[in-house]
Amino acid sequence: MADVIFGEVSPAGRLVQTWSASIDELLPILDYNIQNGRTYMYDPHEPLFAFGHGLSYTNFEYSDLKISNSSIKDGETVQVSLEVKNSGAVSSDEVVQVYVRYPESKVERPMKALKGFKRIHVPSGKSVTVSIPLKADELAYWDTDKHVFQLEKGKVELMVGASSKDVRLAGSIIAE
Numbered sequence: 001m002a003d004v005i006f007g008e009v010s011p012a013g014r015l016v017q018t019w020s021a022s023i024d025e026l027l028p029i030l031d032y033n034i035q036n037g038r039t040y041m042y043d044p045h046e047p048l049f050a051f052g053h054g055l056s057y058t059n060f061e062y063s064d065l066k067i068s069n070s071s072i073k074d075g076e077t078v079q080v081s082l083e084v085k086n087s088g089a090v091s092s093d094e095v096v097q098v099y100v101r102y103p104e105s106k107v108e109r110p111m112k113a114l115k116g117f118k119r120i121h122v123p124s125g126k127s128v129t130v131s132i133p134l135k136a137d138e139l140a141y142w143d144t145d146k147h148v149f150q151l152e153k154g155k156v157e158l159m160v161g162a163s164s165k166d167v168r169l170a171g172s173i174i175a176e
Helices: none
Strands: 047-049 060-067 077-086 092-101 113-122 127-135 141-143 148-150 154-161 167-175
Touching (some): 077 092, 077 113, 077 167, 092 127, 113 127
Antiparallel strands (some): 060 077, 077 127, 154 167
16 A cells, blocks of 8 residues: 555556536435436436546556447457557556447437456556457347347447546447
8 A cells, every 4th residue: 555655556446336526416325227327327417536437646648549340240349459658657557448339329328338448557658559359249239129139230439548438539330
């Protein structure tokens, strides 16, 4: 703990929940339906601390987003890759997160949903290439009429960043 306090080790933990900015934004304690705004996926308010938020003694720069394919079909995987540079003076870990959004969906979907992440170590002043797989199965939804998971055709927006609120790069693919 002393090494963290004195800056010898850079912390890289991430929040696994969203912290609301105001008590007025909290739902009733017995409302368990996340679609009413319980999580980062459905909460329209600006959070005090977002899902995936974390602190560090350094700064990271994201660049050069590449998506291996412009489309995805059932059973396929696309690779989301990017460069992460540690522009600070302290070597540290970073947790790169990939979120998706379905702007043209015909069914109710989250505003954004985490679909992949990778924790990496980046030495001070260096860059690391990160590749995160995104499987078509992760993009499917449960079709209540057919009782199967369906890959809905249409645009899927990809957002890459350090938390659900701190999106640094964006791209898209087409689900076929």
